[in-house]
Amino acid sequence: MRCDATGKFSSRCDLPERNAAGLAAVDAAGFAVAWDEITQWPDYHATPLHSLPGLARTVGVEKIWFKDESKRFRLKSFKALGGAYAVLRLAIKEITRATGIAAVSKDVFAGLHRSHLAHMTVTTATDGNHGRAVAWAAAQVGCRSVIFVHEAVSDARVSAIETQGAEVRRVPGNYDDAVRRAAGEADVNHWHLVSDTSYAGFVDVPRDVMQGYRVMVEEAASALPIGQLPTHTFVQVGVGALAGAVCAHLSARYGSNRPLFVTVEPAQAACLQRSIMARGPASIDGNLDTLMAGLACGEVSLLAWQILARGVDFAMTIDDEQAVSSMRALAEGQHGDPRITSGESGAAGLAGMLTALKEPDIARLINLGPESRILLFGTEGDTDPDLYQRLVHDL
Numbered sequence: 001m002r003c004d005a006t007g008k009f010s011s012r013c014d015l016p017e018r019n020a021a022g023l024a025a026v027d028a029a030g031f032a033v034a035w036d037e038i039t040q041w042p043d044y045h046a047t048p049l050h051s052l053p054g055l056a057r058t059v060g061v062e063k064i065w066f067k068d069e070s071k072r073f074r075l076k077s078f079k080a081l082g083g084a085y086a087v088l089r090l091a092i093k094e095i096t097r098a099t100g101i102a103a104v105s106k107d108v109f110a111g112l113h114r115s116h117l118a119h120m121t122v123t124t125a126t127d128g129n130h131g132r133a134v135a136w137a138a139a140q141v142g143c144r145s146v147i148f149v150h151e152a153v154s155d156a157r158v159s160a161i162e163t164q165g166a167e168v169r170r171v172p173g174n175y176d177d178a179v180r181r182a183a184g185e186a187d188v189n190h191w192h193l194v195s196d197t198s199y200a201g202f203v204d205v206p207r208d209v210m211q212g213y214r215v216m217v218e219e220a221a222s223a224l225p226i227g228q229l230p231t232h233t234f235v236q237v238g239v240g241a242l243a244g245a246v247c248a249h250l251s252a253r254y255g256s257n258r259p260l261f262v263t264v265e266p267a268q269a270a271c272l273q274r275s276i277m278a279r280g281p282a283s284i285d286g287n288l289d290t291l292m293a294g295l296a297c298g299e300v301s302l303l304a305w306q307i308l309a310r311g312v313d314f315a316m317t318i319d320d321e322q323a324v325s326s327m328r329a330l331a332e333g334q335h336g337d338p339r340i341t342s343g344e345s346g347a348a349g350l351a352g353m354l355t356a357l358k359e360p361d362i363a364r365l366i367n368l369g370p371e372s373r374i375l376l377f378g379t380e381g382d383t384d385p386d387l388y389q390r391l392v393h394d395l
Contacts, residue, residue, distance in 0.1 A: 024306075025207070025210075025244070025248065025303045025306045025307050026207060026210050026211055026214065026244070026245065026248045026249075026303070026307070028252060030207065030208075030211045031211050031214050031218075031249070031252075033211070034085055034208070034211040034212050034214065034215060035214075035215055035218065037085065037088065037105050038081060038085055038212060038215050039215070040105065040106065041073075041105065041109065042109055043073060043074075044073075046219040046222075046223070047067065047068055047069050047070075047071060047072055047216070047219065048067075048068050048223075049065050049066070049067050049068070049219070049220050049223040049224070050065065050066045050067075050068055050337075050338050050340060051063065051064070051065055052064040052065070052066055052334065052337045052338075053335075053336070053337065054333065054334035054335030054336050054337040055329065055334040055335075055337055057334075057335065058334050058335070059353075059354065059357050060357070060369065060370055061357070061368070061369065061370065061371075061372040061373070061374060062370060062371050062372055062373050063228065063230075063372075063373035063374065064353075064373075064374050064376065065220070065224065065230065065373075065374070065375050065376065066330070066340060066350070066376045066377075066378050067216065067219070067220045067375075067376065067377045067378055068340055068342075068378050069216065069346065069377070069378055069379050069380060069381070070340070070341050070342065070346070070378065070380065070381025070382070071381065073136070075129070075132055075133055075136055076129075076343075076380060076381035076382065076383050077129035077132070077133065077379060077380040077381070077383060078213065078216050078242070078377070078379045078380070079129040079130045079132070079133040079196075079379075079380075080133045080136065080137075081212040081213055081215050081216055082130070082133065082196055082208075082209035082210065082212040082213045082241070083124065083130050083131075083133035083134040083137065083194055083196065083209060083212075084133045084134070084136060084137035084140075084212070085137075085208060085209070085211070085212035086134075086194045086205050086206075086208040086209045086212065087122055087134055087137035087138055087141065087143075087194055088105055088108060088137060088141065089205075089208050090120075090122065090192050090194070090205070091103075091108055091113070091117055091120070091141040091143065092104075092105070092108060094116065094117060094120055095108070095113045095116050095117070098116045099113075099116060108140075108141050109140055109141065111142060113141075113142070114141075114142030117141055117142045117143040118142060118143070118144075120143040120144065120192065121143065121144040121145065121146060121189070121191040121192065122134055122137075122138050122143060122144070122145050122146075122191065122192045122193075122194050123145065123146045123147065123148065123182050123185060123186050123191045123192070123193055123194065124147060124148070124182055124193065124194045124195050124196075125147075125148045125149070125150075125175065125178035125179040125181065125182040125195065126147055126148070126149055126153070126161070126178070127149075127150075127153055127157070127175055127238075127293045127294050127296060127297075128149075128153055128154070128157030128158075128160070128161070128293060128294065128383055128384070129157075129294055129380055129383055130196055131147040131148075131149065131161045131166070131168075132157070132160050132161045132164060132383075134147065134166075134194050135147055135161050135162075135164035135165060135166035136164045138164070138165070138166065139164050139165045139166075144167075145164070145165070145166040145167070146166065146167045146168075146169065146185070146191065147161050147166045147167070147168050147169070148168075148169050148170075148171055148178045148179075148181050148182040148185070149161075149168060149169070149170055149171070149178060150170070150171060150172075150173055150174050150175050150177060150178040151170060151171070151172055151173065152174070152287065152289075152293070152296075153170075153293065154293070154384050154387060156383075156384040156385065156386055156387070157293070157383060157384055158170075160383065174286070174287055174288050174296065174298060175288065175296055175297050175298070176283070176297065176298045176299050179195065179197060179299075182195070183195070183202075192205075193205065194209075195209075196209040196210075196239060196241040196301070197239040197241065197297075197299070197301040197304075198241075198301045198302045198303040198304070199301075199302050200302065203302065203303055206241065206301060206303055207303060209241060210241050210244060210245040210248075210303060210304075211245075213241065213242055213245035213246075214245050214248070214249045216377065217245060217246050217249040217250065217377075218249065218253075220375065220377070221249075221250070221253055224375075228373060229254065229257060229259070229373070230259040230373045230374060230375035231259055231260065231367075231371070231372050231373045231374070232259050232260045232262065232353075232366070232368060232372055232373070232374045232375070233246065233250065233259045233260070233261055233262065233349075233374065233375040233376070233377075234262045234263075234264050234349040234350070234352040234353045234356075234374065234376060235247070235261070235262070235263055235264065235349055235377060236263075236264050236265070236292075236295055236345060236346075236348035236349050236352075236377075236379065237263045237264065237265045237271075237272045237295065237300075237315075238269075238294055238295040238296070238297040238345075239271075239297045239299065239300060239301040239304060240271075240272055240300045240301045240304030240305065240308055241301050241303070241304050242377070242379065243263050243272070243304065243308060243312075244301070244303060244304035244305075244306075244307040244308055244311075246261075246377065247261050247307050247308060247311040247312070248307050248311070251311060259375060260313045260314070260366060260367070261311055261312055261313045261314075262312075262313060262314045262315070262316060262352060262353075262356070262366065263308065263312050263314070263315045263316070264316055264317070264318055264348050264349055264351065264352030265295060265315070265316075265317050265318075265348075266288075266290035266292045266295050266296065266317065266318065266319070266320070266323075266348075267290075267317040267318065267319050268288055268289055268290045268296075269284060269288040269290055269292075269295060269296045269297055269298060270284070270315075270317045271283060271284050271297060271298050271299055271300045272300050272304075272305075272308060272312075272315055273315040273316070273317060275300050275305065275309075276309070276312065276315050281299070281300050281302070281305055283298050283299045284298040284299075285298060286298075290320055291320040291323060291324065291344045291387075291391070292320065292323055292344045292345045292348055293344065293345065293384075294343075294344075294345035294379070294380065295345050295348060313366070314365075314366055316352055316355070316356065316362075318348060318351045318352055318355055320344075322351040322354070322355055323344050323345075323347050323348050323351045324344065324391050324392075325351065325354075326342075326347040326348075326350040326351040326354060327342055327343070327344060327347045327388075327391060327392050328391075328392050329350070329354075330342045330347060330350065330378070331392050331393075340378060341381045341382050341388070342378045342380065342381065343380040343381055343382055343383050343384070343388060344387075344391065345379060345380055346377075346378040346379045346380040346381065347378065349376040349377055349378075350376050350378075353368075353374055353376065356368055
């Protein structure tokens with residue numbers, strides 16, 4: 001791998017195997033199972049892919065498409081596709097182990113196997129959205145959930161998790177400290193760990209999470225106008241599970257025609273960019289202080305790294321002000337564009353695109369201009385409504 005820094009904004013990876021993108025980490029058969037399962041869930045609907053022609057004209061590109069996850073299963077986040085799917089997979093395995101019956105998701109959601117799941121506990125660490133999805137799925141299937149949050153997670157996000165019936169435990173430190181605590185408690189108590197970050201010896205559940213995320217990517221790809229493939233995609237990074245899923249799926253679907261892939265991270269928590277520059281997984285310590293709570297992660301997921309180390313074309317960072325400005329732009333709409341509610345992490349991809357366009361050297365480097373068609377993923381709505389109000393409307 002050869003990487004060249006291009007200032008504080010971006011780092012380029014010149015990777016001859018970019019189109020392979022570590023596809024073995026999330027195989028086609030696994031995605032087919034996830035697609036068949038999730039699209040049959042009660043209340044499943046594909047979320048909208050908005051075209052933003054007004055914003056596109058304003059910033060000087062051909063097309064901008066924004067996948068809006070703000071109403072996914074009423075949880076306001078794409079995380080329902082990943083954490084919830086992993087919980088369902090674990091529940092079905094537990095039912096099969098206990099009864100010898102090959103349970104189907106329809107019956108599990110209908111509560112027909114609650115007696116076999118009452119003793120089961122799922123646990124995870126979260127900045128908010130993932131834990132809410134895991135707790136929601138646990139309530140649906142009838143098992144217990146214990147969710148670990150770090151000290152900076154807002155009370156509103158904790159309350160949203162508790163509303164789903166979960167027990168929430170705060171731990172000192174940052175997100176990665178909560179991950180280690182959840183893993184330790186799962187091991188001691190024989191709980192099922194449902195994490196979207198993976199590490200040596202723990203990959204099966206995070207792989208299920210990523211396969212669930214790919215449903216969102218396939219929905220977006222299927223909704224694109226015929227013959228109008230995206231030229232670029234800017235995808236936000238926390239532990240990298242989302243970015244890895246997007247990169248792998250677009251690579252599998254489009255091969256050598258896949259869009260140029262740019263990752264976007266908070267400057268204070270750019271664990272992927274640091275790993276790229278270090279040519280291997282590298283961590284960031286400290287409080288990872290950023291408004292983009294869902295992206296405040298200091299260690300990249302092993303599975304995600306296997307994909308992104310070969311699939312990323314450019315990695316860039318943004319600051320909190322750029323994320324907030326993008327939230328406001330989406331809320332206001334541009335010259336007839338729909339008004340979109342996007343949380344601070346959900347708007348990060350757009351913030352990355354706008355940042356790149358404002359830097360002529362970066363825009364030229366990634367061939368971003370009047371003929372560009374950009375695909376973005378708005379991964380959350382106002383998952384902390386009070387914070388959203390303060391950032392977007394209380395100017």
